[in-house]
Amino acid sequence: MVCQFLDELQRIIDERIEHGDSRSYTRMLVNGGVDLISKKVGEEAVEVVVAAMRDDRGWVVRETADLMYHLLVLLRFMGIKFDDICEELVNRHTARVGAHG
Numbered sequence: 001m002v003c004q005f006l007d008e009l010q011r012i013i014d015e016r017i018e019h020g021d022s023r024s025y026t027r028m029l030v031n032g033g034v035d036l037i038s039k040k041v042g043e044e045a046v047e048v049v050v051a052a053m054r055d056d057r058g059w060v061v062r063e064t065a066d067l068m069y070h071l072l073v074l075l076r077f078m079g080i081k082f083d084d085i086c087e088e089l090v091n092r093h094t095a096r097v098g099a100h101g
C-alpha cells in the first residue's frame with residue numbers, strides 16, 4: 001500500500017507556505033526558515049529513535065508521522081518534491097539490480 005495522502009499533505013503544505021496565516025503551524029515553521037525546520041526534523045528523528053529503543057511500535061508510528069510531516073515541510077521549503085525522493089530510490093534500486101544481474 002502506498003500512502004496517497006502524502007500527495008494531499010504536500011499540497012496542503014504548499015498552500016500553507018504560500019497563504020498560511022498565524023493559525024498555521026506550517027507557516028510558523030516556515031517563518032523560522034531552514035534553521036527552525038531542520039531543528040524540528042532532527043528532534044523528531046531522535047524521538048523516533050527513542051521510541052524504537054523502547055520497543056514501542058505505537059509510539060514509533062506517531063513519531064514517524066511527526067518526522068514525515070516535518071521532513072515534507074523541509075523538502076517543500078527547499079523546492080523538492082516527494083517524487084524526487086522516490087525517483088532517487090528507484091534509481092538506486094535499478095542500479096543495484098543491474099549490478100547484480
Ligand SMILES: N=c1c2ncn([C@@H]3O[C@H](COP(=O)(O)OP(=O)(O)OP(=O)(O)O)[C@@H](O)[C@H]3O)c2ncn1[C@@H]1O[C@H](COP(=O)(O)O)[C@@H](O)[C@H]1O
Nearest residue numbers: 009012013016020023024025026027040043065066069070
Ligand atoms: N501532520 C501535521 C503535523 N504533525 C505534527 N504537527 C505539529 O508539529 C508539532 C510537533 O511538535 P512537538 O512534537 O515538538 O510538540 P510541541 O512541543 O507541541 O511543538 P513545539 O512547541 O516544540 O514546536 C505540534 O505542534 C503538532 O501539532 C503537525 N502539524 C500539521 N500537520 C499537517 O499539516 C496540515 C496543515 O497544518 P497547519 O499548517 O497547522 O494549518 C494539517 O492539516 C496536518 O495535516
